[in-house]
Amino acid sequence: MLNIKKALVPKAANQKHRDYIFQKKIYNFTIIFSQFFVLFALLVLWEWAARVGIINTFLTSQPTKVWNTILTLYENSTLFYHIRITILETGVSFILGTIIGTLIATILWWWKFLNKVMDPYLIILNSLPKVALGPLFIIIFGLGFKSIIAMALAISVISTTIIVLSGFTNVDNNYLKLVKTFGASKYTTFTKIILPASIPTIASALRVSLSLSWVGVVVGEFLTGRAGLGYLAIYGGQTYQMDLVITSVVLLAICSAISYQILVFAEKKIQKRYS
Amino acid sequence: MLNIKKALVPKAANQKHRDYIFQKKIYNFTIIFSQFFVLFALLVLWEWAARVGIINTFLTSQPTKVWNTILTLYENSTLFYHIRITILETGVSFILGTIIGTLIATILWWWKFLNKVMDPYLIILNSLPKVALGPLFIIIFGLGFKSIIAMALAISVISTTIIVLSGFTNVDNNYLKLVKTFGASKYTTFTKIILPASIPTIASALRVSLSLSWVGVVVGEFLTGRAGLGYLAIYGGQTYQMDLVITSVVLLAICSAISYQILVFAEKKIQKRYS
Amino acid sequence: GCKENDVESMPKVRVSEVIHSVFYAPQYVALHKGYFEDEGLDVELAIAWGADRGAAALLSNSADIALFGPEAAVYIAREQTDTKLVGFAQLTQKDGSFFLAREPMPEFEWTDVKGKTIIGGRPGGVPQMVQEYVLYHNDVVPHHDVEIIQNIDLGATAQAFENDVGDFVQLFEPGASIVENTGSGHVVASFGEAGGDIPYTVYHATDSYIEENPDIIQKFTNAIYRAQIWVDNHSAEEIAEVIQPSFAETDYDILVSSVERYKKQDTWSKDPILRKESLDKLQEICIFSEELDKKVPYEEIVKTKFAEEAVKSINID
Amino acid sequence: MAKVKIKNASVNYMGIKGITEAVKNINLNVNKGEFISIVGPSGCGKSTLLSLIAGLVKHTDGVVENTFLRSGYMFQQDLLLPWRTVFDNTILGLEVSKKSTEENKRYAEQLLMSMGLEDFINFYPSELSGGMRQRVALARTLVLKPDLLLLDEPFSALDYQTRLNMQQEVSLKLRTEGKTVILVTHDISEAIAMTDKVVILTKRPGQIIKTINIELKCQLEEPRSRRRASNFGKYFNEIWEVLDNA
Amino acid sequence: MAKVKIKNASVNYMGIKGITEAVKNINLNVNKGEFISIVGPSGCGKSTLLSLIAGLVKHTDGVVENTFLRSGYMFQQDLLLPWRTVFDNTILGLEVSKKSTEENKRYAEQLLMSMGLEDFINFYPSELSGGMRQRVALARTLVLKPDLLLLDEPFSALDYQTRLNMQQEVSLKLRTEGKTVILVTHDISEAIAMTDKVVILTKRPGQIIKTINIELKCQLEEPRSRRRASNFGKYFNEIWEVLDNA
């Protein structure tokens, strides 16, 4: 027992500390184990229920079928094609959404009067269910890529603007007083203080913007996609291939979770530097 | 001039103060005026462009047509019927969503191990574009009310949980230390400190929950509504009646903006008491 | 004659329709003229917004009876065998969509579309398959002689056409009437006429439900048959008047013109019997579009017993 | 007889990356009625030492005995719950430890009155000044009738004037009630003005470097007159030098 | 010759609900090289008075003249920008006022070195202790070569020991450079230890109630030895009493 501990915890200040670290490690291991166990149990339960016939696989598919669908897509070499399309669309709308949102926020910060005038409209636009506007986008932006991006932007830009603007206005007033004693212009104040001081807020706006971009792209592909995971889902539904629907949902979940994690990681680095 | 000022600003400490208040009032009036003006100008422009034929009213409708549609709906006595249905659904999912979210957050706060195990799943669920799950809800909850509520909950519960849980865990540790010196149990700590101290966070979670409930109900009605503003929008879309689509979008925007304002008002009251 | 109805315990029947459309006029007639009530049924209508979801509603037992095209039952019979969806009463016997061009073309020939662009429906959907079938049998090879846009949501095809996308568009009512009203499109052909008789929309239930509730199915079929008779014997205006409550949001004139158009081309079945020839034709169309490899036996997905019984017991007055 | 006896006690905090030695080799006795203060650089383990005496943390080595019946804590922040009135805040400890009897509630009222808060009983904390809030915090502590009071920089969040006044008030109150007090502070003059014995800790790991008994030449045992004592400055410099070289 | 001359000056803040009289009837002259402190209850308008002198707020009545070339401000918080290094923080004022010449940058480096920060020039503020951060804030102010320094409770956010050390350092630095200083503080002993004249304000609206010239019996003009002066306690009590009755 002692040797196992020593092997697992080579570095420790003393025996008590080793016990402590050992317990921590066991605890962490139990957590990770449980996480995998939950996943595994769900999959097994699903598969079992499907095989025994408790659930109708035509409706809910089953893990092995989903896996086979993924393999088939891979062999068709369409798997990464669809994933790439959706990621590309999401990436473009995410970046555009963040830039546009920050720009609008900048304008509203600069021109307070406009800010006040636009205030109720921002609230209305924010609470407007943008999904209902789908057909309008097709009219304005035509079919395909542009409409999808427009849908995603419609969904993400206002939220981004509101968060970034609140970041701008919440910058500690004392910083503004400080640069005022140096005789700073509005432009200098913005570039030297407001913008860098808001980077943590902008970083957290990114999270919202990212998840809304995913939603927007999926809705956009429902509307007028020719490829991508959202298209796969709606095509699967149209042709009664629930396997395909579930597969694309699973793939979407994986992609968006990964992108989210990357963002959180980047955000932590930024937060560390900027606050 | 002086008399006008006196009439408009009856109470002021002295002449300078009166000038100051007068200017403030003028400024505020200008803002409100501009807000109405923007609205009015947009409507006039829209109507004009439609009449002159710059835009195709089949695609974009026009203000007078929207107004007529509202009147027609009112005369059919279906206007308030649809509004009522949507508000009812939103209300139910908002209340349920908040309760369920808070309950889950409570469980996760209480049982830290579960919290850690569920952590990655919460992230995945949160970043999953729930719109894609629509067909699954129909299978599980059937057509109509239950599926709509399920859709709205799917969209709002995880966010609510995450915000409320972060509220719970961000309660000032010193409060916990304080009740620990009184020998408080976990239950007492939760009811006397954690829960009331998180009320401001919960209140701000409500805002997110509300706007997600609106989105969820609209998406749900798209999916399987028989009535309600979301139904009107999709029905209008399927039957190429853009007037109806725009009308329902406008009504939705108004309803959700009003509900949002009510919430913000209530929130301010709460914030005042609890922080 | 009608059976006695028991007002105390009217069985509740959850019926789901694919979309909410004038295309299903007899159903609304049955509803508003009280035929379901007469039969002693408490019908609750829900909208599935898609045939796939209508089928899913049956399979997941969230609807008792669902109205959709039998192709869904065919696909499901192909995919799995434990639960079968069985069609027992046919509502429409023709495709309900129309073909619109930008200019009036009184001398329209299908070959006129060669080299042009058509806004179609989603791949795998029946309207799209019928379109391809009709084109092919009129010497136009789909996707080869003509470009077909398929990635537009059903709710946005008319708008896209209005917005100068494509040369032709396939539209259902009231879309066709509305687009004609704006003057930017003109109906040049009807897929109902061109495609011939196919079982376009049919009431389905699971085989187990039919087995357990033959009474309900019979009563339901009776009500539908009575409505079909009524519709056949009345003018478009009269029909529009009756179904208006279900289409409160639609302009009355548009409603009349839509009904008129459907009526003129015999869209609605005269009786609820789903005949073998027409199902075969539908399956051929599916096979043609490569969505199906071989036909599913007629008996497996159709039961005409109730429809025949209805036709026998109800006299045309 | 010493009621708190600490012998060679150390406290280590465990962490994955290593052990933090917070305090080390502490030897300290506290008798009934004593007023002791602990000063030392920030992060040297002063709060840890208080927690050790209160039994909130466990010692890693040595012996710790505390035979006081009940100890009451007072923190730097007042930690009043903003959603409770002054009175409800005062009886929080009673509620939590299930002692909110009528009698105890009356005692809470008396305490508040004795601190000049009778008009504010139904006010909310946000309606009070900093000094009043800290007084409510003291009442909340005293209502549980502790015989040992552990004060962890109780006045450092107050502004200067209020701080001086609160030192005066609290000191008088606790001395008349015959409590035993251990006060942690950064403020050397506060330590001298309020307590009779100053324990000076080194940087972390905190060890007792020197204990100074304060014997001021003043008429009254209250901070205000103690500050006027002619040997106040001498003690100040003595402690300052020890701290500066610690 | 007085370089700052304030005669019967008042400052009112306008609000929709009413006027806030911040300071009223202020008469104050400041000569070159003087070290003056302003004490008063919180919210009495001390910061307003500093802003008035710096020209950041306008007086409602009276006359305000300031013939110093340039005044430098130092605040309670250090207000270092967390995303800039120590050096970049120091030259913030230079950058903003478009004076970041090579020469001035060298001067910034020299200043940092003279404050013992040479090893931390490329560190980020989060890597520094509170005292070091406040030193950087001082360097940032001094690099613009102000002849008048306005210090608004510059040390009150620091812990006690650091505060005493900073008083010492800053006082020495500013006296050797021959600056003029106006220090706002709550801390009476800080005022006595650092400045030669203490101006006491009443509650809001702040009016000057008394001005006390400090003449300490000590060898060196530095806070540490000033604190040891035998008449330190006398001044403390005098100011305390004025404040307490204000």
Ligand SMILES: Nc1ncnc2c1ncn2[C@@H]1O[C@H](COP(=O)(O)OP(=O)(O)OP(=O)(O)O)[C@@H](O)[C@H]1O
């Ligand atoms: N729960 C804990 N876990 C790990 N380390 C801790 C914990 N509490 C305190 N420490 C560390 O122990 C040391 C002593 O902390 P303590 O709070 O007792 O110091 P202190 O003298 O009260 O400090 P301050 O003057 O800032 O109040 C510090 O370095 C601190 O970081």
Ligand SMILES: Nc1ncnc2c1ncn2[C@@H]1O[C@H](COP(=O)(O)OP(=O)(O)OP(=O)(O)O)[C@@H](O)[C@H]1O
């Ligand atoms: N910009 C402003 N607008 C309106 N009122 C203000 C403004 N700035 C300060 N005040 C008010 O003027 C009074 C004096 O403020 P000031 O900040 O000068 O006081 P102070 O003595 O520095 O306070 P403290 O001790 O808290 O630093 C306060 O009552 C404050 O609320």
Ligand SMILES: [Mg+2]
């Ligand atoms: Mg401490």
Ligand SMILES: [Mg+2]
């Ligand atoms: Mg101030």
